[in-house]
Amino acid sequence: MRLLETVAAHEYGAPAKQLARETGLALPTTYHLLRTLVHEGYLRREKGLFFLGDAAERLSSSGAQQKRRSTVADTLAHWRDSIGVPLYYAMYRDGEIEVICVSDSRETPAVEEWADFRETGHAHAIGQCLLSQLDEDARRDHLARYPVQSITPYTVRDNHALLRRLARMPRMEPVVERQEYALGTVCAAIPITIGATAATMALSLPSHQSDRLLPAAHQLQTEIGRHLGSLALSISI
CATH class of the missing domain: 1.10.10.10 (Winged helix-like DNA-binding domain superfamily/Winged helix DNA-binding domain)
Known part of the structure; x- marks a missing residue:
């Protein structure tokens, strides 16, 4: 060494x-x-x-990537504790929804992934937020591979209804979902765009605490805005 x-x-x-x-x-x-x-x-x-040589360069690159992942995990843990909600970081990469990091605790448990997040992007705030950042063709391509399906009684009905909803979403505003993925859970996701990368940080709450959802989402959005410069490299993993 x-x-x-x-x-x-x-x-x-x-x-x-x-x-x-x-x-x-x-x-x-x-x-x-x-x-x-x-x-x-x-x-x-x-x-x-x-x-x-090339092997050393790859080793260095892997170490740098791990350090960036650690930075994101540490930041999420800090915001999780200060806001009091479980947090998620996800991105849209190579046509797929990827949940990169989840930060929860015994007091603030994350939503159980009972249906594959990649296949059910239409039903959760993370997926809707990422899809809202794509262009029309990319959205239709995603839905051709992962069409809308009923997850709960509150899930959007079909592809057309979802596309209309995505088109109406205000740019860079929190995306809110109430019991569309899991009964008894409400979620909000903050859009993050770094260059051509579509990403999001999201939070979830039990539905009986739904009155906390928007205040917590706006608090998270404020924190992201304050630290986006230092996190820009880290979140583009």
């Missing part, structure tokens, strides 16, 4: 003898490790100089 870190510090590469001196390793040990790391793809050698 010290050898990898030392190579990474030399943008224009470094020879084996210099790497041995800087790491404090014996030269034979350094040569042995360098050969192994080159063979495994963590380093590459050009004209006697060593550079980071």
